[in-house]
Structure formats: C-alpha cells, structure tokens
Amino acid sequence: DSGVTQTPKHLITATGQRVTLRCSPRSGDLSVYWYQQSLDQGLQFLIQYYNGEERAKGNILERFSAQQFPDLHSELNLSSLELGDSALYFCASNTGYRKNIQYFGAGTRLSVL
Amino acid sequence: DAKTTQPNSMESNEEEPVHLPCNHSTISGTDYIHWYRQLPSQGPEYVIHGLTSNVNNRMASLAIAEDRKSSTLILHRATLRDAAVYYCILLTVPTQGGSEKLVFGKGTKLTVNP
Numbered sequence: 001d002s003g004v005t006q007t008p009k010h011l012i013t014a015t016g017q018r019v020t021l022r023c024s025p026r027s028g029d030l031s032v033y034w035y036q037q038s039l040d041q042g043l044q045f046l047i048q049y050y051n052g053e054e055r056a057k058g059n060i061l062e063r064f065s066a067q068q069f070p071d072l073h074s075e076l077n078l079s080s081l082e083l084g085d086s087a088l089y090f091c092a093s094n095t096g097y098r099k100n101i102q103y104f105g106a107g108t109r110l111s112v113l
Numbered sequence: 114d115a116k117t118t119q120p121n122s123m124e125s126n127e128e129e130p131v132h133l134p135c136n137h138s139t140i141s142g143t144d145y146i147h148w149y150r151q152l153p154s155q156g157p158e159y160v161i162h163g164l165t166s167n168v169n170n171r172m173a174s175l176a177i178a179e180d181r182k183s184s185t186l187i188l189h190r191a192t193l194r195d196a197a198v199y200y201c202i203l204l205t206v207p208t209q210g211g212s213e214k215l216v217f218g219k220g221t222k223l224t225v226n227p
Contacts, residue, residue: 002156033214043157043200043217056214090156094213101147102215104156 003027006091006105014113018079021108025072025093031055032074033094033102034066038087049074050096081112117201122222125191133186133221135201140181145204148175148186149215150197157200157217160186196225 003026013019025032034046036059045058049068060066063081068074078085088109092102118136125131137146148160161168161175163184168175174187188195200220204213 002158004156035215035217042219043151043215045214045216048214058214092156092215100213101159101162102157102213104158107156 002103002105004091004093004103004105006089006108008108009106010109010111012111012113013081015081015083017081017112018077019081019110021076021078021089021091021110023074023076023091023093023105025074025091026103029093029095029103030072031094031096032068032072033092034060034074034076035090035092035104036087037090037107038084043090046076078110083112086110086112117203117218119199119201119218119221121219122224124224124226125188126226127193128190131188131191131195131223131225133188133199133201133223134183135185136183137201137203138182140203141205143205146175146177146181146184147202147204147215148173149200149202149217150195151200151220152194152197157215160199162204191223191225193225193227196223198222 005024007022030051033048037043046060047066048056052068066076088107090107092104094100094102147162149157151157163175176185198220
C-alpha cells in the first residue's frame with residue numbers, strides 16, 4: 001500500500017459528460033502529480049501541484065483541469081469526454097523536495113462509451 | 114527530457130538473477146537514474162535510483178557504467194511477483210520551483226517463468 005488513495009477505482013460514462021477523479025496524497029506529502037496511461041500513448045505526465053499551486057503542466061488537454069485543496073487532496077476534472085479519453089489515470093505524491101521518489105496510487109480506470 | 118532505451122521484453126526463470134539494461138547516452142551530469150516498475154493492474158512502484166555509484170536496496174541493485182551512458186537493474190533472485198514492466202527514467206533535478214515529473218518510456222516487460 002503506497003498510502004496514496006484514488007477514488008473511484010472505476011468510472012464508466014458517456015461521451016460529452018464530465019467526471020471528477022479524486023486523489024488523497026500520502027500523509028505529509030505536499031506535491032501531487034497526475035498521469036494518464038493509455039494503450040497507445042503509454043504513461044504520460046499531465047500536471048503537478050505543490051502545496052495548492054500549479055507547478056508544472058504536461059500533455060494536459062484544455063478540457064482537463066485540476067486543483068489541489070487546502071487539505072492537499074487533489075481533483076482532476078475531465079469534461080466533454082471523448083472515446084479517446086478512456087484510460088487509466090494515476091495520481092502520485094511526494095514531499096516535493098528535490099530528488100524525492102514518487103508514490104503512486106492504484107489508479108482510476110475511466111471508460112468512455 | 115533525456116531519453117532512455119530499453120529492450121521491449123525479457124524473460125527469466127524463477128530464482129535466477131535478472132539483468133535489465135538501459136542505455137542513456139545523452140545523460141547530463143545532473144540527471145539521476147531512476148527505476149520504477151508496474152505490476153499488472155497496479156500503479157508504478159519505485160524500485161531504486163542512483164547518480165554515479167552503484168546502489169543496493171532490499172528490492173534490487175543498480176549498476177551504473179563509469180561513463181554513465183548506461184545502467185543495469187539487477188534483481189538477484191527473480192520471483193513470480195517480479196513480473197512487471199520496468200521503466201528506466203532520467204530525472205533532472207530541477208532548479209528551485211521546478212518540477213520533478215517522471216517521463217516514462219515504453220519500458221521492459223519482464224516475464225518470469227516458474
């Protein structure tokens with residue numbers, strides 16, 4: 001158990017809909033990272049938050065957004081969903097200090113039908 | 114981001130050592146070499162990391178070439194539970210406020226035969 005909790009585990013929805021994925025980082029971790037894993041693109045970095053502030057953006061679509069709340073949990077919002085958004089979404093956390101390893105959650109599997 | 118090259122797949126027998134290679138010829142002096150693995154239906158899991166010297170931990174050993182252009186992850190006695198995709202990642206220590214995002218390649222799929 002990495003200590004990172006992601007909910008829900010599975011999500012099935014229809015095209016055009018909006019969903020919210022939730023991540024609770026390990027106790028004491030200030031940094032949260034979101035990654036997307038699809039069959040064709042592999043694991044890709046989406047966005048990072050550190051202590052409530054956005055720190056880095058990767059290949060995140062404009063239809064996607066994220067935030068980190070004062071209690072340090074994070075939410076990834078996906079809107080106007082398309083079939084191609086079906087993927088595993090992972091959250092990872094660490095203290096945010098340099099060279100610190102990342103701890104990953106078990107992921108949310110999103111299926112867009 | 115600096116690139117790494119790994120074989121697509123490798124096979125091993127249970128209880129035998131496994132050497133997983135990684136080439137990173139464009140590595141810079143401040144890049145750390147990290148290894149993560151992803152077991153089936155799970156999120157990635159940290160394995161080990163190093164900068165210049167060889168490293169050991171309870172999971173594995175990391176052997177780094179003297180010129181740092183390649184490295185090898187060593188599992189001393191493979192078990193069925195070690196069957197996973199292993200990712201070799203170069204992590205550049207960012208300047209203050211920078212991101213330590215992980216850039217995953219395709220990794221090496223390790224199959225462990227009983």
